[in-house]
Amino acid sequence: MTINSKASSQVNTRSQNLAQETSVAHKGNALSLPFMVNSTVSVDRCADATGFRTPSLRHRSLSVSHDQRVAETFLLNTRLCRHDxxxxxxxxxxxxxxxxxxxxxxxxxxxxxxxxxxxxxxxxxxxxxxxxxxxxxxxxxxxxxxxxxxxxxxxxxxxxxxxxxxxxxxxxxxxxxxxxxxxxxxxxxxxxxxxxxxxxxxxxxxxxxxxxxxxxxxxxxxxxxxxxxxxxxxxxxxxxxxxxxxxxxxxxxxxxxxxxxxxxxxxxxxxxxxxxxxxxxxxxxxxxxxxxxxxxxxxxxxxxxxxxxxxxxxxxxxxxxxxxxxxxx
Structure with a gap:
């Protein structure tokens, strides 16, 4: 999932309010600062700055993190392609x-x-x-x-x-x-x-x-x-x-x-x-x-x-x- 201006414009009012409430409730906590999109997916923008990253946190930060995705790289590199x-x-x-x-x-x-x-x-x-x-x-x-x-x-x-x-x-x-x-x-x-x-x-x-x-x-x-x-x-x-x-x-x-x-x-x-x-x-x-x-x-x-x-x-x-x-x- 990629977050851009178009996706952000589609965030409904309820999601914005929920994100604001969560930000206030967890201010200063990098592990719990989500950005809500379409009321269903939370994106943690602070994962790269977090030293202790669980698999769940890595999943929440897929679209914004620069962390290496080793398992997915394995899937890509072992695909069977035509004309190989x-x-x-x-x-x-x-x-x-x-x-x-x-x-x-x-x-x-x-x-x-x-x-x-x-x-x-x-x-x-x-x-x-x-x-x-x-x-x-x-x-x-x-x-x-x-x-x-x-x-x-x-x-x-x-x-x-x-x-x-x-x-x-x-x-x-x-x-x-x-x-x-x-x-x-x-x-x-x-x-x-x-x-x-x-x-x-x-x-x-x-x-x-x-x-x-x-x-x-x-x-x-x-x-x-x-x-x-x-x-x-x-x-x-x-x-x-x-x-x-x-x-x-x-x-x-x-x-x-x-x-x-x-x-x-x-x-x-x-x-x-x-x-x-x-x-x-x-x-x-x-x-x-x-x-x-x-x-x-x-x-x-x-x-x-x-x-x-x-x-x-x-x-x-x-x-x-x-x-x-x-x-x-």
Whole structure:
């Protein structure tokens, strides 16, 4: 919204009176000095002079503030435009034999550890999809009771498990390579999201931080039990809001943006966020079917959590977390 002489002339008498009354009532208070337009939108002209600016204040000052609008800049810079031949060429590159071979090897990399834990076969989810959708709820309080390793395996499979193998031709159809399908869709089948597990109270699994290997259906130990508390300390919520210490596990989605942006450019970051959302919903529905409770947690301190996990926060960075446990409600 832009305030100009034409817009100002449209301010009705009631709005002018209200603005005058508010100015008198809050004289000298830069946080509460609005200019009323059309009786519905308040504009705070003093935002740039205010040191403590809440998101609400930034919203009220959009039309008059010189503050950087980072989120909106992201939307503008990741739009798909017609005649963007550079982006088209980047996508076409992924239809060559070289890239097909690369996709066939997607996920074969291993974690830097020698300690692995094979996962049991995931339990079959008996609850119908319709019932899961109706019953799904966010559960923030947990009992502290353990979850079996089979249950964790079921959640990880729902999030990123291998569901099938497709064949792709290379060398003009003379050879075929295997491409692996997963439970969660991914842009271009690139799978730019890895899954970490912070095991808190899982029967048959030592407390620690693990990486999920869907191709081999196993967990790789990344850090031992002494590192767990450092991860828990990076969350902003108190125990009475989300009883994280009584959860069974914390699932952490790790993004590798350039794995997707190499093909789709900056817009690929949008696709990566979509993939994380789809992965999270699979976890929610599986938790519902298994009788577990879970909740999305976006309230973590990014730099602290990345450091606790040994990530650089850019090429590899935390995107999302989900707490899982036995619900207390």
């Amino acid at each position: 031949y550079e982006s088209e060429a980047g996508v076409q590159l992924y239809y060559t034999d070289t890239v097909t071979y690369m996709l066939a090897n997607n996920g074969i990399e291993t974690f830097d550890t020698t300690i692995t834990v094979p996962l049991p076969s995931p339990a079959r989810l008996r609850l119908s999809l319709g019932d899961c959708l109706l019953r799904r709820r966010s559960k923030r309080l947990f009992t502290g009771d353990p979850v079996r390793l089979e249950g964790l395996s079921s959640l990880l499979f729902a999030a990123a498990g291998i569901t099938g193998i497709g064949k792709a031709p290379v060398e003009h159809g003379e050879h075929m390579v295997d491409l692996f399908f997963r439970t969660t869709p991914s842009p271009g089948g690139l799978y730019g999201v890895d899954l970490y597990v912070v095991a808190l109270n899982i029967s048959g699994l030592e407390r620690g931080i693990y990486g999920y290997d869907p191709l081999r259906s196993r967990l790789s130990l990344l850090q031992g039990p002494d590192s767990v508390q450092a991860v828990l300390n990076t969350f902003a919520y108190p125990e009475e809001v989300i009883s994280l210490s009584r959860a069974c596990a914390l699932l952490i989605a790790i993004g590798r943006p350039w794995k997707v942006m190499r093909k789709y450019g900056s817009r690929g970051l949008r696709y990566l966020f979509i993939e994380v959302g789809q992965l999270a919903e699979n976890v929610h529905l599986a938790c519902t079917a298994l009788g577990y409770g879970d909740v999305d947690i976006a309230g973590f301190y990014d730099d602290d959590l990345n450091e606790a996990l040994g990530l650089d926060g850019l090429a590899n960075t935390v995107l999302h977390t989900i707490a899982v446990g036995i619900p207390a409600e």
